[in-house]
Amino acid sequence: MSDPNSDKTLSVHDLRVRYGEREILHGISFDVPRGETLVILGGSGSGKSTLLRTLVGLQPATSGEVWIRGQDIAKMSEDELDETRKKIGLSFQGGALFGSMTVGENVCLPLREHTQLEESTIQIIMRLKLEQVGLAGFENYMPSQLSGGMKKRAAVARAMAMDPEILFFDEPSAGLDPIIAAGIDNLILKLKKAFRMTIIVVTHELASAFLIADSMLLINKGDIVAHGTREEMQNSTHPRVRQFLDRVPEPEVAEEMDYLQMLTGEAPPKAL
Amino acid sequence: MAFFDSIGRNTVGGFAYVGGLARLSGRAAYFTLIGPFRGKALRWSRAFHQAMAVGVEALPILSTITFFVGLILALQGAYELRKFGALQYVAGGVAVSMTRELGPLMTAIVVIGRSGSAFAAEIGTMKVTEEIDALTTMALNPVQFLVTPKFLAMILMLPCLTTWADFMGVMGGAVFGVTGASFTFGGYVQATLDALLKRDIITGLIKAVMFGAVITAVGCYEGFETGGGAEEVGRSTTSAVVMSIFLVIIVDLIFTSLFYLLGR
Numbered sequence: 025m026s027d028p029n030s031d032k033t034l035s036v037h038d039l040r041v042r043y044g045e046r047e048i049l050h051g052i053s054f055d056v057p058r059g060e061t062l063v064i065l066g067g068s069g070s071g072k073s074t075l076l077r078t079l080v081g082l083q084p085a086t087s088g089e090v091w092i093r094g095q096d097i098a099k100m101s102e103d104e105l106d107e108t109r110k111k112i113g114l115s116f117q118g119g120a121l122f123g124s125m126t127v128g129e130n131v132c133l134p135l136r137e138h139t140q141l142e143e144s145t146i147q148i149i150m151r152l153k154l155e156q157v158g159l160a161g162f163e164n165y166m167p168s169q170l171s172g173g174m175k176k177r178a179a180v181a182r183a184m185a186m187d188p189e190i191l192f193f194d195e196p197s198a199g200l201d202p203i204i205a206a207g208i209d210n211l212i213l214k215l216k217k218a219f220r221m222t223i224i225v226v227t228h229e230l231a232s233a234f235l236i237a238d239s240m241l242l243i244n245k246g247d248i249v250a251h252g253t254r255e256e257m258q259n260s261t262h263p264r265v266r267q268f269l270d271r272v273p274e275p276e277v278a279e280e281m282d283y284l285q286m287l288t289g290e291a292p293p294k295a296l
Numbered sequence: 297m298a299f300f301d302s303i304g305r306n307t308v309g310g311f312a313y314v315g316g317l318a319r320l321s322g323r324a325a326y327f328t329l330i331g332p333f334r335g336k337a338l339r340w341s342r343a344f345h346q347a348m349a350v351g352v353e354a355l356p357i358l359s360t361i362t363f364f365v366g367l368i369l370a371l372q373g374a375y376e377l378r379k380f381g382a383l384q385y386v387a388g389g390v391a392v393s394m395t396r397e398l399g400p401l402m403t404a405i406v407v408i409g410r411s412g413s414a415f416a417a418e419i420g421t422m423k424v425t426e427e428i429d430a431l432t433t434m435a436l437n438p439v440q441f442l443v444t445p446k447f448l449a450m451i452l453m454l455p456c457l458t459t460w461a462d463f464m465g466v467m468g469g470a471v472f473g474v475t476g477a478s479f480t481f482g483g484y485v486q487a488t489l490d491a492l493l494k495r496d497i498i499t500g501l502i503k504a505v506m507f508g509a510v511i512t513a514v515g516c517y518e519g520f521e522t523g524g525g526a527e528e529v530g531r532s533t534t535s536a537v538v539m540s541i542f543l544v545i546i547v548d549l550i551f552t553s554l555f556y557l558l559g560r
Contacts, residue, residue: 080433106435113433120430123421134434182434 032091033058033190033222034079039088039098041074048074050246051088056239061216061223063233065268066243075243076194076226080114081105093189110138113183114192119175121167127154127178128163134185153181156218157211173204180211191215193225197232205232212236230269234258242268313539320443320520321513327437327444342445350411350446351453355460358406362394362461365402366468369393374477383477387484388491390469395496396555399462401548403454404507408540412515415446416536419519420529428520443516447509454508455501462500499555506551507544514540 034056041049048071056062066072077083079090085098092108100108121130131150135141141149154160157177167175176196183191196212197205209232215221216236227233233240240257242249242265249264250257257265266272332338373389419442422428431438466488473479479487518536522528 077429082429082432102437106437109433109435114430116426116430118425120426122427122430123425133436137434137436 032056033093034062034224035089035091036079037089037091039075039078039090040086041071041078041083042086047086048246049078052243052246052248054241054248054251056222056224058222059216059220060238061212061225061236063237063240064224064226064243065228065230065233065240066226067228067268069245070243071246072226072243073194076192076224079224080112080192081109110134110186111188112190112192113186113188115176115179115183115194115196117195117198119167119179121175121178121182123167125167126163127159127165127167127170127181130167130178131163131182131185134182138186149185153184154178156184156215157181158207171204173200173207176200176208177211180215184215188221190222190224193223193227195227195229196225197227197229205229208232209235230271244268316521317510317513317517320439320517321447321509323439324443324447324512324516327440328448331440331444338448339441339445342441343448346445346449347453349414350407350449351457354406354410354457357410358403358457358461359464361406362399362402362464363468365398366390366394366465367471368468369398369465370469370472370476374472384479384487386477387469387473387479387487391466391488391491392496394465394469395462395492395500397500397548397552399465400454400458400500400503400507401544402465403458403461403504404511404544405541407450407454407457407508408511408537408544411450412511412540413533413537415512415515416518416522416533417529418442419516420522420532423520423522424524424526424529438520443512446516447512450508450512451505454504454511458500458504459497462497495559499551503548503551506547510543510547511540514543 032055036055037053039049039052040047052075054062064072064075074083078085079092081097081100088098090097093111095104095108097105097108121127122133125133128147128150131153132146135146135149139146150163151160154163157180159174159177159181162170162174162178167178170178180191180193193212196208200208212223212225213236216223223236225233225236234254237254239251239253241251242257244264250260250262252260257269260266260269328338369390370386373386373393374383377383377385377389419428422431422442428438431441466485469488470479470481470484473484473487474481515536518532518539522532
């Protein structure tokens with residue numbers, strides 16, 4: 025924690041990810057200073073989910089570097105990667121709680137598997153984590169008995185079980201009503217304030233993004249369009265940023281000939 | 297051309313499938329046999345739960361089925377044997393068929409239906425709900441965490457279930473022996489023991505272990521190969537059952553041929 029040289033918890037250099045023939049991320053670079061919250065914005069199919077999967081080591085990078093805590097995870101073996109994974113937490117979009125275990129067991133699982141702590145200590149940590157996300161007393165519920173918002177909170181508690189240095193969120197407010205979504209935003213702000221955790225959030229919810237972000241990153245079709253603070257994004261004149269922030273839909277097919285070709289399935293002329 | 301193209305594609309696909317199974321089994325075997333010596337603990341309590349589900353809970357249905365199979369074998373055998381006035385050979389026929397072939401095979405079929413499909417559905421659902429990814433990000437290897445306990449449970453329980461199936465088959469045969477072929481119960485059991493060689497039982501149990509490995513590998517592999525959506529879980533469950541039955545028959549053929557050649 026006290027290494028003065030590693031003020032950047034996460035650093036990405038020229039990251040490229042390819043699925044077969046198709047390149048999803050075309051050379052992405054950015055840094056996240058310790059204790060900051062970065063919000064990664066992007067529309068559907070922009071590559072933001074692929075970016076998140078690569079950052080946590082679920083998707084191997086085709087080329088480039090992903091530095092987490094001073095180590096390049098793109099060049100790590102599976103065993104080394106596991107050591108890094110113990111220091112990061114990921115809260116999945118749907119919670120991804122293990123359906124066969126109670127909420128409490130879900131939170132206890134990483135502690136039981138990776139630490140030598142006494143069972144009584146593990147129980148205390150588990151209650152503490154559940155209390156921090158506002159789910160005190162729910163440890164004996166099964167995930168299926170929880171509402172959507174509670175599942176996400178429980179997932180956050182599980183992601184925090186090992187006291188991670190970086191916490192990732194995949195679409196934290198997707199599918200939640202505005203009140204519950206605001207509750208999740210507050211939770212993120214609280215975690216940031218209380219634990220000075222580095223937090224990376226992938227979302228397309230603008231209101232939530234402007235509330236929690238220190239800096240923001242807009243991705244479009246696998247490239248970074250803009251990267252800056254809240255204010256810089258708000259005042260940006262970049263057409264793509266404006267389109268995203270002002271919620272302007274993609275223009276519809278204007279040319280009648282193009283439309284005809286689209287319907288008939290014939291390739292458009294080379295000039296287009 | 298399209299015909300040869302599809303033959304080529306299917307052949308390559310088949311090899312890729314078997315390769316995938318081998319890779320998964322290899323990793324499960326690594327975590328079962330070598331992992332414990334490298335600080336990756338075996339999950340005995342999870343394996344125990346699996347063994348209960350795979351083994352003990354299968355006993356009622358397996359007992360019923362193999363009991364009737366034994367009885368059917370006796371009836372079918374007697375149909376031929378009585379032409380030669382050789383009804384006393386029914387006991388031996390049932391015993392050898394059960395231990396060498398039908399005990400392991402019927403056990404495998406029941407276990408495929410109960411557990412192979414369940415493995416695919418469990419892992420498939422976990423894949424769809426991102427629980428597999430969650431395991432990985434929590435530095436828990438999904439193969440070690442999910443497959444190894446199943447693997448361990450299956451290769452321990454299949455021989456046990458098969459032994460029980462052999463026994464129930466003989467009991468089924470005894471029903472015909474006593475009621476239809478003038479055996480006493482004790483006489484039928486004695487005739488069974490006289491007819492059986494140690495080799496018959498052992499070859500059956502070797503097959504059972506192999507079937508256990510195949511069923512686990514296919515069930516788990518199909519689970520991991522599940523794409524997105526609930527429909528896909530159904531598809532992988534179906535294909536786990538169909539592929540398991542097919543591969544169990546192939547493995548059975550290979551080992552039966554092997555034992556035939558070795559036993560000459």
